[in-house]
Amino acid sequence: MTKKNVIEFTIEFYGVAQMVIGMKSLRLTMPEGTTLLDINRVLTQQFPQATDKIVQKTGGNIVLQQGHIYCLNGSIFTNDPDQPIAPNDVLLLISSSAGG
Amino acid sequence: MFGYHGKILVVDLTSETSHWIDIEKEHLRQYIGGVGLGAYLLFKFSVPGTDPFDPSSPLIFATSPLVGTRLTTSSKFAVVSKSPLTGFINDSLSSSFCATELKKCGCDALILIGRAKRPTLLFVQNGRVDFLDAKYLTGLTTAETEKTVKETLKDYVVRVLSIGPAGENLVHYATISNDGGRHAGRGGAGAVMGSKNLKAIALNGSHAISVAQPELLEGKNRLLREKSRSNATAKYRLIGTVDNLATFNRLRILPTQNFQFAHVEDSEDLSGEALQKTAKIKTAHCANCTIGCEQIFETTDSGKSIQNRLEYETLYALGPLCAIKDRNTVIKASKMCDLAGLDTVSTGVTIAWAMECFEQGLLTLKDTEGIELRFGNTAALIDCVDAISNQTGIGKLLYGGCKKAAMTLGQGSDYWAMHVKGLEMPGYEPRGLKTMALGLAVNPRGACHNRSSAYEADFAPGVDRFEASVEKGKLAAEKEDYSAVLDSMIWCKFLRNCFEDFYTESSTIYEMVTGMSMTAEELERAGTRINTLRKCFNIREGWHRKDDTLPRRILEETYNGIDKQATGLTEQELSLMIDGYYHARGWDTQGRVPTNVLRNLDLLEIVKSAKGSVK
Numbered sequence: 001m002t003k004k005n006v007i008e009f010t011i012e013f014y015g016v017a018q019m020v021i022g023m024k025s026l027r028l029t030m031p032e033g034t035t036l037l038d039i040n041r042v043l044t045q046q047f048p049q050a051t052d053k054i055v056q057k058t059g060g061n062i063v064l065q066q067g068h069i070y071c072l073n074g075s076i077f078t079n080d081p082d083q084p085i086a087p088n089d090v091l092l093l094i095s096s097s098a099g100g
Numbered sequence: 101m102f103g104y105h106g107k108i109l110v111v112d113l114t115s116e117t118s119h120w121i122d123i124e125k126e127h128l129r130q131y132i133g134g135v136g137l138g139a140y141l142l143f144k145f146s147v148p149g150t151d152p153f154d155p156s157s158p159l160i161f162a163t164s165p166l167v168g169t170r171l172t173t174s175s176k177f178a179v180v181s182k183s184p185l186t187g188f189i190n191d192s193l194s195s196s197f198c199a200t201e202l203k204k205c206g207c208d209a210l211i212l213i214g215r216a217k218r219p220t221l222l223f224v225q226n227g228r229v230d231f232l233d234a235k236y237l238t239g240l241t242t243a244e245t246e247k248t249v250k251e252t253l254k255d256y257v258v259r260v261l262s263i264g265p266a267g268e269n270l271v272h273y274a275t276i277s278n279d280g281g282r283h284a285g286r287g288g289a290g291a292v293m294g295s296k297n298l299k300a301i302a303l304n305g306s307h308a309i310s311v312a313q314p315e316l317l318e319g320k321n322r323l324l325r326e327k328s329r330s331n332a333t334a335k336y337r338l339i340g341t342v343d344n345l346a347t348f349n350r351l352r353i354l355p356t357q358n359f360q361f362a363h364v365e366d367s368e369d370l371s372g373e374a375l376q377k378t379a380k381i382k383t384a385h386c387a388n389c390t391i392g393c394e395q396i397f398e399t400t401d402s403g404k405s406i407q408n409r410l411e412y413e414t415l416y417a418l419g420p421l422c423a424i425k426d427r428n429t430v431i432k433a434s435k436m437c438d439l440a441g442l443d444t445v446s447t448g449v450t451i452a453w454a455m456e457c458f459e460q461g462l463l464t465l466k467d468t469e470g471i472e473l474r475f476g477n478t479a480a481l482i483d484c485v486d487a488i489s490n491q492t493g494i495g496k497l498l499y500g501g502c503k504k505a506a507m508t509l510g511q512g513s514d515y516w517a518m519h520v521k522g523l524e525m526p527g528y529e530p531r532g533l534k535t536m537a538l539g540l541a542v543n544p545r546g547a548c549h550n551r552s553s554a555y556e557a558d559f560a561p562g563v564d565r566f567e568a569s570v571e572k573g574k575l576a577a578e579k580e581d582y583s584a585v586l587d588s589m590i591w592c593k594f595l596r597n598c599f600e601d602f603y604t605e606s607s608t609i610y611e612m613v614t615g616m617s618m619t620a621e622e623l624e625r626a627g628t629r630i631n632t633l634r635k636c637f638n639i640r641e642g643w644h645r646k647d648d649t650l651p652r653r654i655l656e657e658t659y660n661g662i663d664k665q666a667t668g669l670t671e672q673e674l675s676l677m678i679d680g681y682y683h684a685r686g687w688d689t690q691g692r693v694p695t696n697v698l699r700n701l702d703l704l705e706i707v708k709s710a711k712g713s714v715k
Binding site: 012014015016018019052053065066067068069071073074075076077078079080092094095096097098099 | 330331332333334335336338339341343344346347350351352372373376549550553555556558559560561563564565566593594597662663
């Protein structure tokens, strides 16, 4: 993998995700074309404690557990595994329940 | 009858008499309970145009068919009256054993009218009602009142609802405290109770509450209890609603310094994540709840421990909105509000208004009796809460909420009064959440996140939270109706993600409890009916389209949103969304409800024939 075909981006963790992952943010370098599915896979690999609490395996997919959602660059709320990630994107992993 | 008693207890505090009225099965089925049943009774039994503090104005406590069952999160009741803040309908929910105890007294709802000649403690034991002298309770905090009532009655299983000094002093956003610090919080029900010279209500009932299909219901309950401990509720169980603060701050939707900003720097001390580590001492549960979302935090004041529950709304209003970043101050101010019986949201928003007026030179040290009422001044916040509770000093201006205070002060200060219809704004920046902006503008209760729930749409995949479009009208109406069903069944909102198909499962449960048929479509329609009736109440009280709006600051200023993008909402954009909302509901362009809509929702009879007397 050359530097040209990788992207760097950041995931910020909030609430329960922050408690389970144990950090506030993570800078990742991954291949171009990375999607949320790939990121979910990385989370299960790097943070085994996140499995079933933040992410879950369903069939061939790894999806966010109920109660969580991504917010891409503070604007788009999504849990679509096919959502592509662009260089320098900031993904917020937050609770999907906004009520209070 | 299953799930209901079919009876309403009416108490006249003026004549110290009580009587029972029957309520038809079909009306119970149409309005379910809680907010819906309360709205029906308020519409039917209040005299149009009556001041909320007029003795004839009803104060209604409504239970629901689920109350008294073993269903998780079901021990809730609604307090419904005309709001002294808005002059429109108000409905507050509270979760406590008081709901079950009231229903065990043999009624589905309790209606209070009249004004007692002396401070009174109402003691309801099944069908018996005693009017006891409560002079000795005058001035006591909510906690002291509850403790003293139990000691006086020598009955430690009795459940107590009470007002604190704020309610006695008719602070327009006073709460009704119950069962060890629970509150029917928003809209000023405590002031209405205070206007009736009623300091406390003690409940002790023994009526059985039976359900139609107990075994099937228990099976459903087991599933719900299991889900209530699953990932669907992890946020609430592990961190509580204070979780919102850091997320909202990051999303630039955390109202700060009286809505001047939507983000606060260095807010780490106040974040839910930090509070867990620094100040949390335990979690607690509502009555009959398996979620357990209450986070109890601790601070010290002069070496003395202060422990209190904190929710996001309290944290927002007494924290960033007043530019307070010190968690200890927020915990202390929150405790003071609870003991005085003050709604923390209205308290914080009203103080933030006063802080802005002070900084703008409209209020002086003379007005505040020496309080340096500047943003971020922790001592000023505490002093101000005390002044409001007791209606002393600056409290004499602030007791009626920010709308009334701005009308009194004049000089253009209404520009900084952050309310809708008189109810102070909750902690959601509407310029960055357009469906929520609409929901806040049109809800009959005023600026209420709970009756609207439109924020859910903004946080959903596929919805552009920054877009103000006519389509937002349908989204806001659907969320409002969904909330009306949640608040009438009454389910806890934190259980909502435990349903796979909310209306189908809830209608099935309704049938299991009551034995009355109910389809998912009928239940959904009940939500529409309830909201339409709430709207009809407001129309009867003088509502016009101009009342469905947002504070001028929201419509005239932009703020630095995500990536410092100017984020705003114009009056035209809001108007477009309101048009969409009225259209989605089948109302005319002025927001009036056509006869055919009333007929389709079976509302024609009640709207046309209510005479407004419960005597």
